[in-house]
Amino acid sequence: MPDDNSEAKHVSNAKHNSESKRVSPLTMDSQQFREAGHQLIDQIAAFLDTLPHQRVTPAESPTVVRQALQADRPLSDRGQEPALLLNRAASLLFEHSLFNGHPRFWGYITSSAAPIGALGDLLAAAVNPNVGAWLLSPVASEIEAQTIRWIADLLHYPTDCGGIFVSGGNMANHVCFLAARQAKANWDLRTAGLNGVPLRLYCSKETHTWIQKSADLSGLGTDAIRWISTNDQLQMDATELREQIRRDLAAGERPFLVIGTAGSVSTGAIDPLPELAAICREFDLWFHVDGAYGALAALLPDAPSALSALKLADSIAVDPHKWLYAPLEAGCALVRNPDKLRDAFAYHPPYYHFGTEAINYFDLGPQNSRGFRALKVWLALQQAGREGYIQMLSDDISLAQTLFQLVKQHPALEALTHSLSITTFRYAPPGLTLRDERTQTYLNDLNRELLTRLQNSGEVYLSNAVINGKFALRVCIVNFRTTLADIQALLPLVTKMGHDLDTELRPQHLAP
């Protein structure tokens, strides 16, 4: 908190207002900006340096965090010194945050973010182009378009596709969903609405919850979703898909969209995309791939073969804030035929500037004013280059693979799945009858509690998945800071904590 003197000084600065020079309460003169900026840069550099030696999370309660923030404090009437405010913000964030940039953060699919991305966001916010309209953001609009071409190229997708940066995977998928809905409606849906037409869409039971939100928010309702079963690799059953489409057609319903997942959120499973593409061709359906996490693995020389069918998709969602290691937020929607994006969102004719078509991104998505999300991605792509990304993704995958092997060799651990950079397993002490239902329930309770303790330890951060009824520990490595040593450190932690918990809990849970 600033002392009274600093407040008074700041307010008196603001009083220098005159008609010809407006010194606003938000002004920072160049000296102030330089000093506050250098200080913040130094704090961030030190933070990034010490990150590996900190806890992944302080694991505090909301009450503790609210006290630190003084959450009940009202906005004060008088202004405060910007440098002091920034200092306080940095302290609060460094002391009361979970760090997904920590080498041992493997929870969810939030990546370790590239430092250049933070500097990119600084520059974007300082120049502040509104990338809704070309006239308001000439070079920013062009950089966004170039970044989209580069991402399409990494996926071996046509670089003349339509595309737009959005907030993340939910919105990228939703934008594609809405493009599909419009493309496959043979009536004037934008004017007349859904009109009770029973549109149906198809995805596996492993699909991320974005699909529920999309079906709901678009007015179809979640009943419009046909949940297709998965095989033991948790990949969509293409035979069942075809049968379900036939049944729906026979019942007079209106299939319009099949969603394949390239890298499921639980286990990194990749649906049989070539088969799904063929079925979409057969029935004239829109083929969308949710590749928010995994699509970028297509850039690897030894990419999973199913990813070769990305190029057949009508649309792809892919998140640069996942496997391109951009800071939040950066999702990206790609649509093969650019007209289909315009058809779904534009209320204006294409725009020409000095006779050349100029892209107005507000015509290609739900937003009007838009920030410059592409800059941080454009910078990181160039810093690492294509080869750098091949190296980083390969390393993430190989670390997950190594973990899977290590787990398999351990008598107290049960390896469950490995795909892309996700490995799942559970603590399963030897000597238990694993087919017994009571034991399964016990193991689920044990691993659920184990996960909480691991998270609260601050030593590592995993999340969970439920795999064929088994509560699993889930390690997702989208983290260019993770080393082999970090992965090796995980096992003793899990087995020690698992053993202690088992000793504590088994007598109550599995009493004869």
Added chain:
Amino acid sequence: MPDDNSEAKHVSNAKHNSESKRVSPLTMDSQQFREAGHQLIDQIAAFLDTLPHQRVTPAESPTVVRQALQADRPLSDRGQEPALLLNRAASLLFEHSLFNGHPRFWGYITSSAAPIGALGDLLAAAVNPNVGAWLLSPVASEIEAQTIRWIADLLHYPTDCGGIFVSGGNMANHVCFLAARQAKANWDLRTAGLNGVPLRLYCSKETHTWIQKSADLSGLGTDAIRWISTNDQLQMDATELREQIRRDLAAGERPFLVIGTAGSVSTGAIDPLPELAAICREFDLWFHVDGAYGALAALLPDAPSALSALKLADSIAVDPHKWLYAPLEAGCALVRNPDKLRDAFAYHPPYYHFGTEAINYFDLGPQNSRGFRALKVWLALQQAGREGYIQMLSDDISLAQTLFQLVKQHPALEALTHSLSITTFRYAPPGLTLRDERTQTYLNDLNRELLTRLQNSGEVYLSNAVINGKFALRVCIVNFRTTLADIQALLPLVTKMGHDLDTELRPQHLAP
């Protein structure tokens, strides 16, 4: 472009990879980060310093901008030095951007952004909290909640309302729209979909295009919108609203939502919010206020009286990246009853951490992963304080008022509207018969061309509005950098260019 040496050096750094220390192609060690960061801070400080002396926009064609960017260049295989990349990015942006931070930018409603906001975005991206889940962003989630309370308080809205930061006005309005749809559906809409129920919503003809996108994307279709006429102040006609609702009810249709605008995009008009609130109570409809631009004027001691009815709204959209001068993106949706946000978006029960309810923002909106948009707003609010914002908004409004008075006094200008910080007018050389239809067409053509020339001059940046058929020049001051001198400089520019154009065009257009 970096030279070959720098590329080679960078790649060789990346080769230092070993198992215990992973030097990734995206690593910046603390010295690299400090140097690149300080350099960028200095460049931005210089940029902000010289901004008033630069053109508002270079007004280049897409072709020129694409050449400067080398837009056709593919992503290179090898990496490049981050400092060089940042340097090039800064140059491109400083040389080929329109600057809405320029003191003479008054186009659209994109604000001049507070420098502290850019530093806030840097810090947010460096720590990179995922403000979707509380566990992933403890203090960031709490700062977002505090910022929402502060904004609600500025609007005299209940501070225990629900709220969420989103990308901007379109999304803030859309979130409220979806909350309204869910709250007023008496069937299980999220599961069953719209089901052909003829939901109807009401707004004035001056409503921003977000309403078309919302009606369309939500599956209702734009036919569900009842466009209500406006009076000569461009405010919704409440009598017609009531009649239209009655007619629709009599026809078996289902009114659910009335949208009042607090600060229309064209002229800053404020709908008769108290009357709209009363009509919503009468017919049990959701009362939403699109206050993306103007709602914040409620914090002024002499606020327009209609804004006192903000407190009666079921939901409000308000954009910190407009009149709180935050860099893009920062929109905010406020919903009086927090449960209504959860009802529309959540797929999980409320979450408790150490026994205390912890807010998971992914349950309150369409996103899952979320960036930390609130930080820059939280910082700027404290830097200026409530008094600082009162001063800045008052100054913006009084500058627009002064412009209106100056225009009124000028024989070659026709003052059209003034509300909040928007003034509209047109060039109308004396001696023309203003009631003649041919003259009106001519004046529209003249002012349309005049606007283009003003924009391309780089001296000022206005946009346009169409007011009762008249093509108007529109000055919207959401800019704490604009001074009286800037406003005074506008008139000679407009009248000189207007005169030259009139001399050039009138003979062709108004030939006898």
